[in-house]
Amino acid sequence: MSRAAEVLRLARAKGWMIATAESCTGGLVAAALTDVPGSSDVFDRGFLTYSYPAKVxxxxxxxxxxxxxxxxxxxxxxxxxEGACEASDAVLSVxxxxVAGPGASGSKxxxxxxxxxxxxxxTVHSVKEFGPLGREAVRRASVDHALELLLDRLI
Known part of the structure; x- marks a missing residue:
């Protein structure tokens, strides 16, 4: 079973809806969850907030x-x-x-x-320094980590 399918299975068992709030991953976590058939009973919505005004x-x-x-x-x-849960019917969000790259943003x-x-x-925070792997690899590693964090909250 995929990580995304396991997240959905565990959320379903708890009766929890899920929302995502994504910037550098551009909706890839939401895509991973909604790629699983039957996800609509557990996945509420995804927020793709790339800009400052969108986040606000x-x-x-x-x-x-x-x-x-x-x-x-x-x-x-x-x-x-926190805003993803407040703006949705979800009780679990990630x-x-x-900075997916290329390049750095100031001191980041x-x-x-x-x-x-x-x-x-x-609310629990986590930070990862994946290094300069390239945009696609950083985004994929971020999706994997986000799914792991959701699993941790469901177990």
Whole structure:
């Protein structure tokens, strides 16, 4: 069974709906979950919020946070995950914001990705430094990690 299918199976058993809030992965986590037949009874929606205005408008990320620390940060990842649950019927969400590459963004190197998950027990942050693997590899590694984080919250 794929990781995505296992996430859906466990969420179904708990009666939990899932939402995603994605930036650098461009909707790939939502795609992985919805590739599984029958996912519509557990997957509520995905938010693709690449720009600052989208993060603010769709997820309620605070503009002052974006201005102070930038999108690639623990604070923004947490606000994205929490906002995804608030703006949906989901009780479990995962948020991803990072630098997929190529290149770095100021002091934030290529491959730096912040994650957050929100569930009924609260919000948890995770950060990975995948390194300069290239855009596609960083995005794929981020999807794998996001699915693992969802599994951790469901077990």
């Amino acid at each position: 408008a769709m997820l309620g990320v605070r503009q002052d946070t974006l201005d102070a620390v930038g999108a690639v940060s623990e604070e923004v990842a947490r606000q994205m995950a 948020a991803i914001t990072g 190197p290529e491959g730096l990705v912040h994650f957050a998950t929100t569930s009924p027990t609260g």
